[in-house]
Amino acid sequence: MPEQVIWGMEVFLNGLMAGVLYALVALGFVLIFKASGIFNYSQGVMALFAALTLVGIMEGQVPFSHLINATFGTEIHHFGWHVPALLAILLTMAVMVLLAWLVNKLVFQHLVNQEPIILFMATIGLAYFLEGMGDMMWGSDIKTLDVGLPQGINPMIDEVTYGIFGYGFFIDNLDLWATGIAAVLVVALVVFAQYTKQGRAMRAVADDHQAALSVGISLNFIWVMVWSLAGFVALVAGIMWGTKSGVQFSLSLIALKALPVLMLGGFTSIPGAIVGGLIIGVGEKLFEFIVGPLVGGATENWFAYVLALVFLVFRPQGLFGEKIIERV
Template identity: 80%
Template sequence: MPDQLIFAMEVTLNGLLNGVMYALVALGFVLIFKASGIFNYAQGVMALFAAMTLVGIQQGRVPFGHLINEIFGTNIHYFGWEVPALAAIALTVLVMIGFALLVQRFVFKHLVGQEPIILFMATIGLAYFLEGVSDLMWGSEIRNLDVGLPQGINDVIDAATFDLFGYGFFIDNLDISAAIVAGILVAVLIAYAQYTKNGRAMRAVADDHQAALSVGIQLNYVWVLVWSLAGIVALVAGIMWGSKSGVQFSLSLIALKALPVLMLGGFTSIPGAIIGGLIIGVGEALFEFAIGPMIGGATENWFAYVLALVFLVFRPQGLFGEKIIERV
C-alpha cells in the first residue's frame, strides 16, 4: 500500500476523533436551540467556565481569590484541601445547574418572545460576562486538568496497524475515550428525551411553545432543564478539551468551531450535530493534509467555515434541518 494512502488513513482517523470533540460542543447548542429557539453563543465559554470550576474545586482554590486579595490586601489562594475528581465533577454539575437557574431567572425570562437575533446577541453578552466572571473567580492562567482519563498513544492500535501496514498509527487514548464518552452521552440524551417525563416535556416545548403551555407544561422549568443539560454537556466537552490542551481561554473559541458543524448538520438535529462534527473533523484534517502544504498550512482555521458556506448555498437548512417554509 502506498505511504500517502496510509498517512491519509491515519489523518482521517484522527480527524474523525477530532470531529467527535466538535460534535460534543455542537450538541449543547442543539439542546438549547431546539427547546427555546436561543442560539447559545456562550456554549464555548460555558465549557471553559465548567472546566475552570472543576479544576478550581479539585485543587481547593478559593473562588474570587485574586479579587479578595486585591481589595483586602490579603494573600489567600487555597483552602488547603484537595477534592477527588468524581466529587469535584458532581459539585461542578451543581454549579452549572445553579448557573442555568440564574441565567433563566435574570436574563432569558425577560427576553421571551424577542426576535431570535436579539436573543443571539444576548448570549454573546452572556459569553463576555461569563468569561469575565470565570477569570475573576479562578484567574486566567492555563490550568492542567486531570480527572484520571488515559493519555498518550494507544499501544494496541499502534501495534495492530504496524502489523498490517508496517506503520503504526498515532491515535491518542484521550481521543478514543472522548469518542466513547460522546457516544454514551448522546445515547443517554436520546433515551432521556424519548422515555422520561421531563424528556417528553422538552420535546413538546421544542415542537410548539404555546401548545405545550396549554397542556400544562411549565416553560420556565423546561428551559432551566435544557440550560442545565447544556451546562453538563459543556462540562463534558470542557473536561475532554481541557485534558487535551489545558484549560485556557482558547477553550471558549471551540464554540466558534462548533458553528459550521451546526450549519452542516442543521440546528435542530442531534444526529445532525454528530455527523456534521465528523464531516468537519475529517474534512479539515484531509484538506490540511492534501492541500495545506501547497498554500501555506494552518487551513483548519477557516476550512470548516468555507465548507459550511459552500454547502449552505446548495442546502440552506443543513443536512438534517427542518425544511424552511416561509409565509408572508
C-alpha cells in the same frame, strides 16, 4: 499498499476523532437552540467556565480569593484540600445547574417573546459576563486539568496497524476516550428526548411553546433543564479540550470549531451535530493532508467553513435540520 494511502487512512481516523471533539461543542448549541430557538453565543465560554470551576474545586481553590484578599488584606488562596475528580465533576455540575437557573431567572424570563436577535444579543452579554466572572472567581492563569484521562499514543493500535501495514497509526488515547464519552452522551440525550416525560416536554416546547404552555408544561422548568443539559455538555467539552491544552481563557474559542459543524449538521438535530462534526473533522484533515502541501498548509479553519457552505447550497437547513416552511 502505497505509503500515501496508509498515511491517508491514519489521517482519516484522526479526522474522525477530531470531529467528535468538535461535535461535543456543537451539541451544547443544538440543545439550547432546539428547545428555545436561542443561538447561545456563550456556549464556548460556558465550557471554559465549567472547566475553570472543575479545576478550582479539585484544587480546593478559594473562589474570588484575589478580590477577598485585596478587599480585606487577607492572604487566603486555598482551602487546603483536594477534591477527587468524580466528586468535583458532580459539584461542578451543581454549579452549572445553579448557573442555568440564574440565567433563566435573571435574563431569559424577562425576554420571553422577544425577537431571536434580542435573545442572541443577550447571550453575547452573558458570554462576556461569564468570562469576567470566571476570571474573578478562579484567576486567569493557565491551569493543568487531570481527571485521570490517559493521553498519548495508543500502543495497541500502533502495534496492530504496524503488523498489518508496516506503519503504526497514531491515535491519541484522549481522543478514544472522547469518542466513547460522546457516544454515551448522544445515546443518553436521544433516549432522554424521545422516551422521558421531561424529554418529550422539551420537544413540545421546541415545537410550539405556547401550545406547550396550554397543556401545562412549565416553560421555566424546561428552560432551566435545557440550560443545565447544555452546561453538562459544556463541562464534558471543557474537560476534553482542557485536558489537552490546560484550562485557559482561549478555551472559549473552541466555539469557532462548532459553527461549521452546526451549519452542516443543522441547528436542531443531535445526531446532526455528531455527523456534522465527523464530516468536518475528516474533511478538513484529509484536505490538509492532500491539498495543504500544495497551497502552503493551514487550510483547516477555512476549509471547514467552505465545506459547510457547500452543504448549505444544497440543504439550507443543514443535513438533519428541520425544513423551514413559512406560509404567506
